[in-house]
Amino acid sequence: xxxxxxxxxxxxxxxxxxxxxxxxxxxxxxxxxxxxxxxxxxxxxxxxxxxxxxxxxxxxxxxxxxxxxxxxxxxxxxxxxxxxxxxxxxxxxxxxxxxxxxxxxxxxxxxxxxxxxxxxxxxxxxxxxxxxxxxxxxxxxxxxxxxxxxxxxxxxxxxxxxxxxxxxxxxxxxxxxxxxxxxxxxxxxxxxxxxxxxxxxxxxxxxxxxxxxxxxxxxxxxxxxxxxxxxxxxxxxxxxxxxxxxxxxxxxxxxxxxxxxxxxxxxxxxxxxxxxxxxxxxxxxxxx
Numbered sequence: 350x351x352x353x354x355x356x357x358x359x360x361x362x363x364x365x366x367x368x369x370x371x372x373x374x375x376x377x378x379x380x381x382x383x384x385x386x387x388x389x390x391x392x393x394x395x396x397x398x399x400x401x402x403x404x405x406x407x408x409x410x411x412x413x414x415x416x417x418x419x420x421x422x423x424x425x426x427x428x429x430x431x432x433x434x435x436x437x438x439x440x441x442x443x444x445x446x447x448x449x450x451x452x453x454x455x456x457x458x459x460x461x462x463x464x465x466x467x468x469x470x471x472x473x474x475x476x477x478x479x480x481x482x483x484x485x486x487x488x489x490x491x492x493x494x495x496x497x498x499x500x501x502x503x504x505x506x507x508x509x510x511x512x513x514x515x516x517x518x519x520x521x522x523x524x525x526x527x528x529x530x531x532x533x534x535x536x537x538x539x540x541x542x543x544x545x546x547x548x549x550x551x552x553x554x555x556x557x558x559x560x561x562x563x564x565x566x567x568x569x570x571x572x573x574x575x576x577x578x579x580x581x582x583x584x585x586x587x588x589x590x591x592x593x594x595x596x597x598x599x600x601x602x603x604x605x606x607x608x609x610x611x612x613x614x615x616x617x618x619x620x621x622x623x624x625x626x627x628x629x630x631x632x633x634x635x636x637x
Contacts, residue, residue: 350633351375351496352565352581353574354538356413358383359392365399369408371571374578376403378412380425381440382502389421393428400432411472413438417450430458436470436495441503443479445490452491467493472538476500477507481522488533496564499526501540514550516557527562536564545570555580582634583627591624 355373357365359380368376378400384392396412403410414425414437422439429437439451448471455469471493475484481504488497501512501519510518523539530537539558542551551573558566559581566577583591593611598621601609608617 350564350630351409351538353568353577354411354565355568355571355574356383356541359396359412360384360388362395362399365395365403368571369403371574373568373571373574374565375409375411375435377438377567378403378410380421381413381415389415390424393421393425397428397431400429400434404433410434411436411438411470413440416441417447423454426454426458430455430462430464430469434469436472436493438472438474438498440474440500441476441480442473442487443475443477444483445486448473448487448490448494452493455493469493470495472496472498474498474500474503475522475526476503478504480504481525484526484529485532488529488535494533494535496536496538497526497530498538498567499523499540502543516554523558523561523563531562537562539563539566541567541569542573543569545573548572548576551576552580583631587627588631591627594621594624595628 351374353373354375354377355368355371356377356379357368359365359378365378378396380389380392380396400410410433412425412429412434414429415421416439426437437455442448442451451471451473455471456466459466459469471491472495473487475481475487475497476499480487484497488494499522504522505512505518508518512518519540527537542554544550555566555577565581568574568577594616597609597611598616601607601616608615610616
């Protein structure tokens with residue numbers, strides 16, 4: 350159960366070191382947007398050298414490599430697959446053909462490094478108009494795909510529109526990506542909230558993302574981790590309500606009824622299934 354995914358600029362060794370004092374669900378050493386173009390090789394080398402320190406405690410590491418047409422992609426893959434990583438994150442994925450290309454390169458370096466074929470997962474970023482159009486094809490294109498990520502900054506740049514505080518311009522792609530992901534049997538992670546000093550704004554943004562069905566959210570600053578983890582975890586009220594729903598429904602079944610009610614709201618099978626998912630997520634968090 351991944352709720353918080355922390356970006357760490359790959360060319361900043363001090364920030365990679367400091368990241369280990371924080372506890373996101375996933376660490377994302379970044380070689381893409383947070384790294385200047387002329388520092389890409391440096392970032393790759395720093396990350397490759399530092400990865401053994403990040404994986405020593407079985408942390409979940411999913412480096413973000415550069416896009417497939419960047420000129421850096423294969424070298425990035427070669428460097429990170431020499432270490433114990435869970436998967437890779439790849440930006441600007443626009444089609445199922447992109448995923449096939451990525452998978453073929455992963456096949457190559459899994460074989461070189463004697464890694465089980467197909468074990469390295471992919472989190473593709475859908476962040477272009479073409480990517481939104483092909484969202485379901487991307488999400489369903491490979492068993493390697495762990496989940497899908499939405500990138501609002503690159504999407505609005507591709508569309509030639511400005512970002513707003515209310516997020517109106519990203520409402521449609523957010524909804525489409527979540528639906529495409531769920532249709533493909535995977536989950537979706539929401540775009541980072543870039544105003545990292547605006548805690549109330551982050552909470553409002555998470556409220557929207559969670560209502561739409563996102564599983565978690567990327568963090569660009571360690572101060573966002575705790576809030577993301579809290580808000581993407583079931584609340585005490587949600588847990589108690591889920592338990593009451595399941596208890597009441599079991600009592601109704603014993604009495605030969607297929608539904609019941611709590612406080613004037615009908616309780617039937619879909620409501621019970623949602624309640625079970627809440628309790629299952631708590632179990633996963635406890636195990637984690």
